Amino acid sequence: xxxxxxxxxxxxxxxxxxxxxxxxxxxxxxxxxxxxxxxxxxxxxxxxxxxxxxxxxxxxxxxxxxxxxxxxxxxxxxxxxxxxxxxxxxxxxxxxxxxxxxxxxxxxxxxxxxxxxxxxxxxxxxxxxxxxxxxxxxxxxxxxxxxxxxxxxxxxxxxxxxxxxxxxxxxxxxxxxxxxxxxxxxxxxxxxxxxxxxxxxxxxxxxxxxxxxxxxxxxxxxxxxxxxxxxxxxxxxxxxxxxxxxxxxxxxxxxxxxxxxxxxxxxxxxxxxxxxxxxxxxxxxxxxxxxxxxxxxxxxxxxxxxxxxxxxxxxxxxxxxxxxxxxxxxxxxxxxxxxxxxxxxxxxxxxxxxxxxxxxxxxxxxxxxxxxxxxxxxxxxxxxxxxxxxxxxxxxxxxxxxxxxxxxxxxxxxxxxxxxxxxxxxxxxxxxxxxxxxxxxxxxxxxx
Numbered sequence: 001x002x003x004x005x006x007x008x009x010x011x012x013x014x015x016x017x018x019x020x021x022x023x024x025x026x027x028x029x030x031x032x033x034x035x036x037x038x039x040x041x042x043x044x045x046x047x048x049x050x051x052x053x054x055x056x057x058x059x060x061x062x063x064x065x066x067x068x069x070x071x072x073x074x075x076x077x078x079x080x081x082x083x084x085x086x087x088x089x090x091x092x093x094x095x096x097x098x099x100x101x102x103x104x105x106x107x108x109x110x111x112x113x114x115x116x117x118x119x120x121x122x123x124x125x126x127x128x129x130x131x132x133x134x135x136x137x138x139x140x141x142x143x144x145x146x147x148x149x150x151x152x153x154x155x156x157x158x159x160x161x162x163x164x165x166x167x168x169x170x171x172x173x174x175x176x177x178x179x180x181x182x183x184x185x186x187x188x189x190x191x192x193x194x195x196x197x198x199x200x201x202x203x204x205x206x207x208x209x210x211x212x213x214x215x216x217x218x219x220x221x222x223x224x225x226x227x228x229x230x231x232x233x234x235x236x237x238x239x240x241x242x243x244x245x246x247x248x249x250x251x252x253x254x255x256x257x258x259x260x261x262x263x264x265x266x267x268x269x270x271x272x273x274x275x276x277x278x279x280x281x282x283x284x285x286x287x288x289x290x291x292x293x294x295x296x297x298x299x300x301x302x303x304x305x306x307x308x309x310x311x312x313x314x315x316x317x318x319x320x321x322x323x324x325x326x327x328x329x330x331x332x333x334x335x336x337x338x339x340x341x342x343x344x345x346x347x348x349x350x351x352x353x354x355x356x357x358x359x360x361x362x363x364x365x366x367x368x369x370x371x372x373x374x375x376x377x378x379x380x381x382x383x384x385x386x387x388x389x390x391x392x393x394x395x396x397x398x399x400x401x402x403x404x405x406x407x408x409x410x411x412x413x414x415x416x417x418x419x420x421x422x423x424x425x426x427x428x429x430x431x432x433x434x435x436x437x438x439x440x441x442x443x444x445x446x447x448x
Contacts, residue, residue, distance in 0.1 A: 008188065008217050015184060019177050048151055052129045055144055059131035065139040070097045073142075083147050085126070088133070089114075090140035102126075102145060127151070191219050199226070207234060248306045262299075266292050297370065301415045304363065308422045315357050315426060322351040322446075323386060325358065326395055329365045330384050336373060337382055345383040351393045354446055360423045367416040368397050368442055376401025379439060387443075394445040404435040 058073060074086045078099060087098040093109040106113060121128035126145040133139040198211040210227045213220050269292060273285045304313065327348055337344055372382050379400030387394045424431045430445040 008219070011217075012181075012184060015177075015180055019173075022173065048127055051127070051144075051146065055129045055142075056131045059133050059142055062134050062139075065133055067097055070133075070142065071099075074099045077144060081144075081146055081150065083150055085145040086143065088140060088142045091138045092140075096140075101143075121145075188219070195219065195223060195226075205237065207237060262292060262295060298415070301367075301419060304419050308419065308426075315360065317355050317357050317427065319353045319355055320358060320361075322354040322356075322393075322395070323348045325361065326365070326384065326386070329362060329369075333366075333369045336369075340373060340377060341380055343381045345381070345385075347383075347385045349386045349388065351386050351388065351395075351446075354393075356427050356429075360427060364420050364423050364444070367420050371416060372397070372399045372401070375404075376440065378402060381439075390448075392445050392447045394443050396441060396443045398439060398441045400439040403437050403440055404433070405437075 070088045085100040087101040088096050095107050125148040213223045269288045376399035381400040383398040385396045432443045434441045
């Protein structure tokens with residue numbers, strides 16, 4: 001129950017209940033004003049039959065009729081009914097006394113006009129009562145005219161008199177309800193937008209940060225669940241980092257441990273090759289030496305990859321003549337390609353100064369040249385060229401091998417190309433690979 005009372009649904013239901021109560025109170029207020037707030041007639045006066053009976057009674061009780069007595073009678077009734085009009089016509093048909101009566105009354109009343117007047121006013125508006133004065137008809141008759149709306153119920157009078165106020169009040173209440181509802185949902189929208197913005201904030205580790213919980217409603221529960229997810233994510237990242245550190249330490253130790261016996265094997269292999277061997281023995285010793293070289297290279301790649309992933313591989317960029325650097329690197333590998341009977345096509349134009357780490361770039365080129373020797377040996381071709389465009393400069397290494405999609409007996413886990421990718425990106429360069437059955441082309445790009 002306590003949780004429900006703190007919910008957004010409970011708050012909006014409270015707004016609706018308050019609105020209903022305000023409407024009811026408004027009706028009660030209007031009714032109270034209509035009945036007690038205005039100076040209207042008493043219940044006994046609002047009955048037309050009572051008015052008619054009292055008028056006849058006062059008229060018949062008059063004796064020794066004079067103008068003053070008639071005027072006094074009219075004034076007494078005027079106090080009760082301010083809207084009333086009255087007049088007296090004597091026995092000779094003359095209009096003698098008149099107070100606020102209907103306009104256009106004749107000074108001389110003929111029997112025909114009197115009959116027409118009575119017929120016209122019967123059940124008409126204003127309400128009209130005609131009574132003979134005294135107990136004899138010789139003193140004429142008196143007439144009272146009261147507007148029909150005088151006898152309307154108090155609530156109807158209040159509606160007619162203050163109807164515009166009621167309409168204004170209803171409109172004002174509707175507007176108030178709309179404004180309150182708008183503010184209510186606007187506050188929800190603001191909280192959701194703030195929550196959305198908070199979800200986009202990251203700490204130094206790139207993880208989302210917890211949001212502040214201010215209210216224990218549905219949005220508050222959502223924020224609480226989000227914070228719980230952030231905590232779980234942090235714990236998961238912490239475990240992942242611990243496992244990653246353990247894995248890197250294991251790889252580093254394993255690489256070190258492997259290199260020690262590998263050095264001994266290399267020494268023994270060299271000793272064996274110094275002995276007199278058969279052709280088959282020499283071929284086997286050469287295969288051992290090749291395998292040792294490959295294992296040593298794989299260990300080096302594994303160490304480099306581990307250091308790069310841990311951001312511990314030293315990066316020291318310098319401005320260097322890129323064309324000259326590539327030419328020197330190709331010259332280093334020239335004997336290896338010549339030994340394997342490769343056709344070597346080198347065309348290097350000036351690329352200007354590049355900001356790069358020479359050790360990183362040397363490692364990139366070594367890995368690419370090594371891949372050509374290992375996987376594109378059947379093509380017997382390598383091309384190293386430069387290309388300059390308005391937007392970029394680039395180095396293009398091309399071979400005529402079977403392509404990267406073809407299976408190779410020397411195909412590994414791809415750590416070499418992964419290292420190339422990481423180092424190229426680390427020096428703010430880009431690269432592209434195009435590979436088919438006719439060969440592979442790798443382009444290293446520096447945008448201007």
